[in-house]
Amino acid sequence: MSRGERIRRYRKMKGLTQKSLAEKIGLAESAVRNYELGLRDPSQETLAALSEALGVPMSALDDYELSSAREALEALFRLEDAFGLKPVDGETLALDPKAEGAQKLSAALAAWRGALDELEAGEMTQDEYERWRATFE
Structure with a gap:
């Protein structure tokens, strides 16, 4: 599962919209959408804010794609x-x-x-x- 898919999963589990998550971390809704779609990678600072807003450790947002x-x-x-x-x-x-x-x-x-x-x-x-x-x- 990609980082964007994890962000989406934890956001939905928390009952947040992209807009409400963006507001919690001080970014535009489009930034959250781009992270979830994998079009952009969040900075370490943004990952820390996402982690806190979603109530998960930063390691839960790490990308460990194993395809082989x-x-x-x-x-x-x-x-x-x-x-x-x-x-x-x-x-x-x-x-x-x-x-x-x-x-x-x-x-x-x-x-x-x-x-x-x-x-x-x-x-x-x-x-x-x-x-x-x-x-x-």
Whole structure:
């Protein structure tokens, strides 16, 4: 999902129009429209304002387009470097508990699993789950 698509998604989840979001961040409505359409990229300052107005961390607005297995593998290599995530077999990944940051990632993964369990049990709506994903820190 592109940055513009994320901005649109979080804006709608917050119940804002392009105009009202633009007013909150001190820009023209056309600027928000151009960001959402991917015609322009917001500056770091504007990203910070969008993040605050939408109630999501700036990282939720980052653009991580993965369109190939190689790109996904590169992301996994970075997770290996940062958290000790490694393949167990062709489909399963595991954390090296001795790796720096592994405990924090393990706790985050457990929280994610818990949210998915709530979604699957009907205890959380899809919109609530999307909000959880956007605001988890």
